[in-house]
Amino acid sequence: MRILKPAARSYKDAINALNSLQSNFASIEAMKKLGPNVNRNELSINEVHEYIRRLGYKTRDFDKLNIIHVTGTKGKGSTCAFTESILKQYKFNANDQNSNIKTNPINKLGLFTSPHLKTVRERIRINGNPINESKFTKYFFEVWDKLSSTSSSPDEFPSLQPCETVKPMYFKYLTILSFHVFLSEGVDTAIYEVGVGGTYDSTNIVQNPTVTGISSLGIDHTFMLGNTIDSITWNKTGIFKKNCPAVVSNQLEYPESLKIIEQRAKEIGVSSLDIVDEDLLPSSIKLGLAGKFQRQNASLAAKLASIHLSKLGVPQNELPDLESTDVDVLPDRFIEGLQNANWDGRCQIISNKPNFENIDWYIDGAHTLESIQVSSSWFKECMDDKLQSRNDLKILLFNQQSRENTKELLLKLYENIILKGVKFDHVIFTTNVTWSDGNYNSDLVSLNNSKELVDKLTVQKDLAQSWSELDQANNSDSRKHIFPNIETSVNFIKSLTNDVSDVNVFVCGSLHLVGGFLVVLDNERD
Structure with a gap:
């Protein structure tokens, strides 16, 4: 990948470089097949210690934080x-x-968290706010250049060779970057x-x-x-x-x-x-x-x-x-x-959004059986507490692209909502692709899923079939829809609301879905 000279580097350049550090789908699948007790180097923190050394830090430096x-x-x-x-x-x-x-x-108060919703800068916060684009770019390339100009022992760290080109994977890089940012900023x-x-x-x-x-x-x-x-x-x-x-x-x-x-x-x-x-x-x-x-x-x-x-x-x-x-x-x-306290995308309610005035959005990223349990129970409680009109509409927008137990998650959601008396009129299954032209915002690019499965809507079709089988078994009749991206899904939801005064949409599943949804709702294109 071509890295520009320092004077010409932009925030977009930093994000493109960062995205190049993501594991691709094939490598993740290969690692899974090795099992939990094999290839510990992928999981160990030895490489992180080595990268920290090459940046000129010692772990005791972090005691200051x-x-x-x-x-x-x-x-x-x-x-x-x-x-x-x-x-x-x-x-x-x-x-x-x-x-x-x-x-x-x-x-100065720092917070390092993951994943992000709309921008990767959310992961590194100071005094409650994501660091700005210029600081992210500055510190990102300070780390990048230092790791490009230092080396590790070939005998001790063969996986880090050649040192000028091998960089930490995505999350490791952001972790290392956060330490550098916080120490540099006096957190x-x-x-x-x-x-x-x-x-x-x-x-x-x-x-x-x-x-x-x-x-x-x-x-x-x-x-x-x-x-x-x-x-x-x-x-x-x-x-x-x-x-x-x-x-x-x-x-x-x-x-x-x-x-x-x-x-x-x-x-x-x-x-x-x-x-x-x-x-x-x-x-x-x-x-x-x-x-x-x-x-x-x-x-x-x-x-x-x-x-x-x-x-x-x-x-x-x-x-x-x-x-x-x-x-x-x-x-x-x-x-x-x-x-x-505020934490976007977690049991968040958005109402009276411009262009979506008659829609209440109930948003929660939930990707485990335990979190689906509490998320769906929360939405059910919200519906129970809300005075419903006869002309109300309930819609589910769901995706969980990469979980092996996706159907179990969907079943748990169904049991907690449908089988407890709240019916969805429409159920929408989408990918995490942001826009209808097939593009993602650059901060939301994910290489960790099979592009083929995304393009063919394989997961979405399987989920729709599972929901149909559940509906059939329980004498329910939600209308199922499959869309290739979040923007099309949101536009479809809006089209359903023309003659309806009260619309409740439950956006649930992957945090990648939630982040992309929030970007589309705010129309925040790159």
Whole structure:
């Protein structure tokens, strides 16, 4: 790939270079066939350590970031969003006469998360905002050029040869880039969401986090983590560190995982292990993220934030007494943080959008059985709470392109919505292609799926057939539609609303679908 000279490089050049680092579909399929215990180099963090060395960093440099490290299967992103929102209330402001370094110990707050919805810059945030295009471009090519001009031992790292051309894969590169950005920008508190697993995840080069957290666990990424809750739990607990506190959500779906968590905490030597329930928080608090299940994530976030702030020197009287069983009041700043938390694409409702005034969009990225369970239950609750008119219309927009258990996900959604009394008039299956001309926004390009299957709409046809069989078995009659891209799907939905006063659309499935949908809804073309 041709890389332009520094003066001519643009944000688009950076995105094109980044997209070149994606695994293609064939390589992913080949790795899956090797099984979970083979080819550990793809999963290990040894290469990340080596790339960090070539950038001139040592892992102890990251201690300056005061990292909160979070993993899980379901809810880890929401937990990070709640945690970020709480910590924003403790950011130091030199212009605020009431602000002081003791009670506001954070100067710059970083968040590294994945995946992104509309732009890759969402993954690297400072003080709640994605870094801008110019900074992303600057730091992206600083890393790129440094890795192009340094080398690794051929004997120790044969997979990194030739060093001037071999670069980290997509997620590894963004992880490394985030460390470089945060250190360069003077971030002094950072929240890191694990990509996949924990033990072998690229983020797990962090040696001294202030606290680690695990949200709800479930079965996911089985070709990398194993297909049992035991192996998945073992992998997720790999972020635990000696002499570092750990906080874990109560595991309601898989309570047997708690025993493994406790064993691993003891083996690794964590300084403390707290299991938190949703009743850690007062029931009167209205959370910024919708869905009853978010109380569990908010409770985990509150505990993580409290431990972190205590380590930064915030006086105990400024922090919640979460050890008490009769807590009924939180500090105002915790309450504001929990109420103001925002996480697009997760149980998000958009209403009165220009050109779509009579449509309520219910949007949730859900890609595991556990997340489909809570997502579909959330939509069902929304419909139950809403006063329906006789002339209302309910529509499902769905895709899950790359999951091996896609039909199981669809069945879970059907059981939680259709079999519980809410009927879809139209069910739409689309690909994740953004626009009707067959193009993606450059930030949304994915090489991790079979282009042939996408072009032939193979997954979409299979899903429509599965839905038809479910309808037939349950005497239901939703109208099924298959479209090759998101823009066409959205335009079709709009065409259905001309004579209808109340339209409810459930956009569910892949976060890639959700991100592309939000781009189309806002008409944000490259």
